Amino acid sequence: MxxxxxxxxxxxxxxxxxxxxxxxxxxxxxVTVARGGGVLLADPSIVVTPPGSRYMLEGTxxxxxxxxxxLFIVGPAxxxxxxxxxxxxxxxxxxxxxxxxxxxxxxxxxxxxxxxPIVYGVFVLTLIIAAGAQTSLFFGIIAIAIFQYPIMTRxxxxxxxAAPETVxxxxxxVGATRFESMRMTVRAAAPGVIAGLVMGFARGIGxxxxxxxxxxxxxxxPGGLFEAATTLPVLIFDQAMSFNAEVRSHxxxxxxxxxxxxxxLILLSKLLAGRYARYTPGGNR
Amino acid sequence: xxxxxxxxxxxxxTYTGDREIEAVxxxxxxxxxxxxxxxxxxxxCGKSTLLxxxxxxxxxxENVGIEGDVLLSGDSVYNTDVPAPEIRKxxxxxxxxxxxxxxxxxxxxxxxxxxxxxYESKADLDEKVETYLRKVNLWDEVSDRLGAPGAELSTxxxxxxxVARSLAVEPDVLLCDEVTSALDxxxxxxxxxxxxxxxxxxTLILVTHSMAQARRLADEVVFLYLGEVVESNxxxxxxxxxxxxxxxxxxGGSTPVDRDDTPTEPADTPPTPDGGDGSTIGxxxx
Numbered sequence: 001m002x003x004x005x006x007x008x009x010x011x012x013x014x015x016x017x018x019x020x021x022x023x024x025x026x027x028x029x030x031v032t033v034a035r036g037g038g039v040l041l042a043d044p045s046i047v048v049t050p051p052g053s054r055y056m057l058e059g060t061x062x063x064x065x066x067x068x069x070x071l072f073i074v075g076p077a078x079x080x081x082x083x084x085x086x087x088x089x090x091x092x093x094x095x096x097x098x099x100x101x102x103x104x105x106x107x108x109x110x111x112x113x114x115x116x117p118i119v120y121g122v123f124v125l126t127l128i129i130a131a132g133a134q135t136s137l138f139f140g141i142i143a144i145a146i147f148q149y150p151i152m153t154r155x156x157x158x159x160x161x162a163a164p165e166t167v168x169x170x171x172x173x174v175g176a177t178r179f180e181s182m183r184m185t186v187r188a189a190a191p192g193v194i195a196g197l198v199m200g201f202a203r204g205i206g207x208x209x210x211x212x213x214x215x216x217x218x219x220x221x222p223g224g225l226f227e228a229a230t231t232l233p234v235l236i237f238d239q240a241m242s243f244n245a246e247v248r249s250h251x252x253x254x255x256x257x258x259x260x261x262x263x264x265l266i267l268l269s270k271l272l273a274g275r276y277a278r279y280t281p282g283g284n285r
Numbered sequence: 286x287x288x289x290x291x292x293x294x295x296x297x298x299t300y301t302g303d304r305e306i307e308a309v310x311x312x313x314x315x316x317x318x319x320x321x322x323x324x325x326x327x328x329x330c331g332k333s334t335l336l337x338x339x340x341x342x343x344x345x346x347e348n349v350g351i352e353g354d355v356l357l358s359g360d361s362v363y364n365t366d367v368p369a370p371e372i373r374k375x376x377x378x379x380x381x382x383x384x385x386x387x388x389x390x391x392x393x394x395x396x397x398x399x400x401x402x403x404y405e406s407k408a409d410l411d412e413k414v415e416t417y418l419r420k421v422n423l424w425d426e427v428s429d430r431l432g433a434p435g436a437e438l439s440t441x442x443x444x445x446x447x448v449a450r451s452l453a454v455e456p457d458v459l460l461c462d463e464v465t466s467a468l469d470x471x472x473x474x475x476x477x478x479x480x481x482x483x484x485x486x487x488t489l490i491l492v493t494h495s496m497a498q499a500r501r502l503a504d505e506v507v508f509l510y511l512g513e514v515v516e517s518n519x520x521x522x523x524x525x526x527x528x529x530x531x532x533x534x535x536x537g538g539s540t541p542v543d544r545d546d547t548p549t550e551p552a553d554t555p556p557t558p559d560g561g562d563g564s565t566i567g568x569x570x571x
Binding site: 094095098099164166167168169170171172173174175176177180184187188190276278279280 | 340342345346347368370371372373374375377378379380381382384386387388389396397400401434435436437447450451453454460
């Protein structure tokens with residue numbers, strides 16, 4: 001086969017792959033928007049209305065309890081996980097750890113990243129049973145934080161490694177301490193760190209398996225840190241399994257809300273990252 | 286007698302990674318005050334290694350062993366309880382790659398002042414930022430956009446910004462590691478101009494592998510080859526009356542010492558003020 005034919009074939013393969021990715025994405029979003037958007041347009045108030053007492057049976061009221069449940073779990077979990085992730089990632093850099101140590105830790109983090117979320121759910125459930133406690137928001141936060149931790153740490157670690165080495169030399173060169181130098185490196189890596197934060201949040205808010213065992217289920221508004229609650233992904237599963245057609249249609253509406261939240265977050269992170277990138281050495285070129 | 290703020294005493298630097306490499310072998314040099322000393326030599330001869338060992342910058346690397354000592358105004362740099370950041374504040378370092386910290390132009394200059402707490406008020410800080418930007422001839426170019434990201438400046442401007450940032454903490458000595466090698470000729474010229482104006486006030490040590498640059502800028506020249514000082518002298522004597530055979534060969538341009546360097550002058554041509562290899566591109570990194 002001649003070189004130019006190979007090139008043309010490769011071009012076709014690459015374009016097909018790109019079309020496939022965009023096509024699948026559009027299909028998912030399209031179905032969610034068409035079906036969920038329709039339900040939401042007909043009655044937008046379901047997002048901000050607490051569920052009625054017979055919500056799962058008759059679809060009375062809305063699913064505010066799950067929207068809040070998701071935010072109350074994933075918000076604090078992301079904050080906790082982010083602090084742990086940035087600290088770990090900083091510790092893995094050459095100023096604090098040897099290459100061998102950080103390679104080993106990164107391997108474990110990769111394994112953790114690949115661990116199915118339901119394993120985390122079962123792990124925290126074991127803790128709940130051992131503590132004689134019951135499923136609640138609190139344990140949901142812990143489970144999601146554990147789930148997010150390897151994702152955020154790997155993102156942050158990669159971002160810090162990609163930050164220019166000269167930032168270190170420059171800061172040390174004017175007499176910065178290790179901590180001061182690292183602060184500047186984290187700043188130089190800000191776009192990547194933000195990407196990790198958003199990916200962690202997006203994965204956390206979309207995960208059902210982790211919270212299934214740890215937060216429990218509830219058809220009431222979240223009552224407190226140590227009470228059971230429902231999140232959007234778990235609600236969507238329950239709604240989709242309902243005998244009532246109206247409840248089933250709400251599943252699309254809830255999926256629509258979830259998709260919009262995740263898309264919105266990703267766009268926000270792009271915006272923020274772009275802002276920081278202006279300051280990053282070489283970022284504007 | 287000339288004041289000698291910085292001296293090395295049998296300084297040796299060894300990389301102890303996969304294989305052991307003695308990059309600097311027992312070097313003893315005096316760096317006189319208010320003088321620009323250039324350290325020249327072919328790529329890989331240990332110039333940057335020597336420079337970084339002067340202010341303990343190797344402490345941030347793994348697998349580097351240091352023997353001997355560096356004396357800053359008579360005080361040991363290595364055998365001391367003084368924390369390394371305090372030493373690096375007194376012996377500043379400007380890296381080879383022009384690097385704007387990921388903050389505004391203003392904050393780039395203010396960085397050292399802030400971390401060392403060396404300002405009394407916002408007005409004082411403003412004044413200092415202006416002073417040092419003026420010192421590197423950058424004020425007129427950036428005074429109307431101090432809040433803009435430092436990274437948006439041209440590479441030549443960024444390198445002058447780096448010098449301003451280093452000067453702002455008032456170091457006794459400033460180490461410059463091939464500071465023009467990543468720059469285009471016009472930017473390199475502006476940085477050289479800045480160094481020229483600074484050398485009467487500061488003790489500057491410049492690593493370069495461009496002999497033309499050494500001729501243009503230096504008061505003193507140290508020729509390093511394979512980690513050893515071959516010859517060190519004032520610039521005139523060094524280039525016009527070299528004592529060592531290896532120096533003559535290096536200056537002359539026949540290249541048994543370094544095949545990467547591409548001097549343009551034949552060996553028997555007497556040096557001209559602006560002659561030399563003219564090369565500004567090189568890499569002394571390990």
